[in-house]
Amino acid sequence: MRPRIAETEGSITRDGVRVAYEVYEKDAPTIVLLPTWSIVHSRAWKAQIAYLARHWRVVTFDGRGNGRSDRPTTADAYADEQFVADTVAVLDATDTEQAVLVGWSRGGKWAAYTASLHPERVLGTFLVAPGIPFSPHPHINAERFLSRDLSGQGWDTFNLHHWREHWDDFAAFFFGQAFPEPYSSRQREDGVRWALETDPDTMALTMGGRLADGWDPVELVSAISCPVVVVHAEGDRINPFEWGARTAELSGGTLITIEGEGHGLPAREPVHINRLIHQFAGRVTGRTEDVPRRWTRGLDRRPRVLYLSSPIGLGHVRRDLAIAEELAARHDGLQIDWLTQSPVTQVVADAGGCVHPASRWLASESAHLTDEAGEHDLHVFEAFRRMDEVMVANFHVFQEVVEETAYDLVVADEAWDVDLFWHHNPELKRAPLAWITDFVGYLPMPEGGDREAWLTADYNAEMLGLVGRFDRIRDRSLFVGELEDVVARSFGPGLPDIRDWTRERFSFTGYVPGFDPAAVADTAAIRAELGYGPDEVICIVSVGGSGVGADLLRRTIAAFPAASRAVPGLRMIVVAGPRIDPAVLGGAPGVELHAYLPDLYRHLAVCDLAVVQGGLTTTMELAVTGRPFLYFPLKNHFEQRIHVRHRLDRYGAGRFMEYDTATPEVIAAAIAEEVGRPRGPLRVGRDGAARAASALAELLP
16 A cells, blocks of 8 residues: 555656656655666655655656656667656656756666756755766676676676566566665565566667767766765665765765665665655755744653554554553653554544644555455465555654654554664664564464565564664563463574563563453443343454454354354344444344444453454453454464464463354354353453553653
C-alpha cells in the first residue's frame, strides 16, 4: 500500500515519446525527484515521497524506458539531452516555474546538467551518488558491453548478449552491487522486480545513449550557479565515489560522505536522506518550518508520555489503556498523548484519552494488511516486509512529534517503525523508550521453503545485531506474558535460542487482559444485562478489529443451521468489527450481525462458546475467563500459528481448527462438541497492567 497517492497524474509528449508524471500537491515550493537509469522507474523514490509531500509540493516522473512512460526504439532517444529536455517539459506541464531538483545515480547527472543549462528553473540541486563520468567507469565500456567473449560472471554480465539471454540474472547481479550491505534483501528484490518491467533491448538502447554522451561534464558542472549538495557513499560499487567528490568540487557544492553503505542510499537509509533533502530544500528556498510557539521551563513541566499503540486489530489498545490507567495512578499529573491510527484513535478518545493531532498523518498499517490478505490467508512476514514504505512515512511523523515536544518517555507497543529507525539512526533518539511486545522472533512457515527460512533468519540477525550494538535505544523491554510464553526455538541457523535471548533482555509483565476479570465474574447478572436468556446457548463469532476475517465469518454463518439443529437454543452473534461491513457477510435466519460492539469482552466473558481467529488478545480474553472457543489462525500467519498457539497450548485453552478443512458442517459439529465441554477459569496472571506500569514508572522523572 502506498502511504500517499498523487493528486495529479499526467504526461508530456516530446518527439512522439510520452513521459508520465505525478504531482503530490501542496501550497509550497516544488521538489522534483528525477528518474534514475531506466532499469527502474519512479517507484524507486517510494521511501521519500510521503514524507517530503507533507512539507513540499513533489513531482516525480518515469524516465523513458520504464514505468508508465514510453519505450522509444532508437538509441538517440535515450541521450542525456533527452532526459534534460524531459525534465524541463515536466516542469512546464506541471506549472512549476522553479524547483529543487533531486537526482540519484544517472538522475544526478541529469539534475546537474539541467541546473547548468537552465539555471533560471533550478533553486538548488541535491545529488545522490551522481553518475557524472569524470573518468572511465571501472567496469563499463562499449567494447565490453558488445563483446561475445566474456565469462558471463560478475561485471561481465553487464553485456548486451548476456542481457538478451539472461536479463533476470543480470538484474540480480546489478542490484546485488547496488545494495551490497547485509540485510538488503528487500531493496534488491524491489530493484529486480522493477527491472523486469522493462526489457533488455530497451535497456541496450539506453546504453547507446549513455556511451554516446558527447557533453563535457567538467564544463557543465562548473557552470552550475545554484546551491549543490552531493551525497555519496565511499563503498559505492556502481558510481565511483570520486565522481561525487569531483561534482561537489567543480560545482562549489557540499560533499556529504557516507560510510558503510553503497549506491542505494535513498532506499537503504531513507530517514537520513529524507532529512537531508528536507533541510536542503528549506535552506535554498528560504522557507523555515513552524517552530513551537510555547515553551515551558523544565522544572515546571508536567511529566509527559507519548504512547504508541499498534493499530493491528484492537487488542493492543485495550491492554495499553489498562497500562496507561495504572501508570497515571502512580504518577500525579501525568499527561499521556496517544499517537496512533483509526479506529484505535476512537477507542482512545472514547476512554477519555488525548489523541495527538499528528495521528491524522499516519498511514494505515491495518489497511496495508487487509490489502495483503487472501481468503483467510495473511502471509504476515511478507506483508511486514512490504510495509517498508508505510513504516518510513510513519516514523517521520513520530520523529517530528518528539522533536517538537519534550516527552519524558515514549511507550512503543509494537511500534516497529520507531524501534527500527531509532536503532538505524540512534542520534535521533529524543526520550527514553519502553518497548512492549507479546512475541519475539520472525519464524518461517513451511510453505515458504528455504527462501523464507533464510529471510526470517536474516531479519532476526539484523534485529539481534541492532539491539546488541545499540542497547541504549530500548531503555526497558517488556514482554506481555511470562517467560514460558516465549517459544523455545532458534532465531535461525547459528543464532541464539529465542527464549534464552528474551530472558536476558526483557522484563515479564504477565498477561494484560485489558479489563478486570473480577468485573465479569457474575456471569448470570451480566448475561441478563446483555439480554441473554438463561436457556439460550450464546455463541459469539468475532475476528477482532482488523479487516482480515470476513471469510471465516461467512463460513461460520453458513454453519449456523446445522449447529442450531445440534444445539437447542443456540443463538449466534456475529461481530464484524470496525473494518468489515456486515452487509458483505450475507446472513442466515437466527444469526445476529453487528458492526462493532465496544464492550465485546463482556459478551465473550459470559458466552457459552466463541468462534474466533487466532489473534492473541481475543483468545487470551477467553482463556482468562475460562470460556470454550474454536480458533482458526490465518494461513501463513507465523505469529498466530506458532507464537499464539504455543501460548494457548500451554494454558490448555481453545481448540485449534484449520480453515481449509473446516467446512460449515465441520464447524457445526465442533460447535456442538465444545459448547457443552466443562471449563473453568485458567491460571492466567491478571496483574499484568500493574506490573507493566510499575516498570514504566521507573523511567519517569
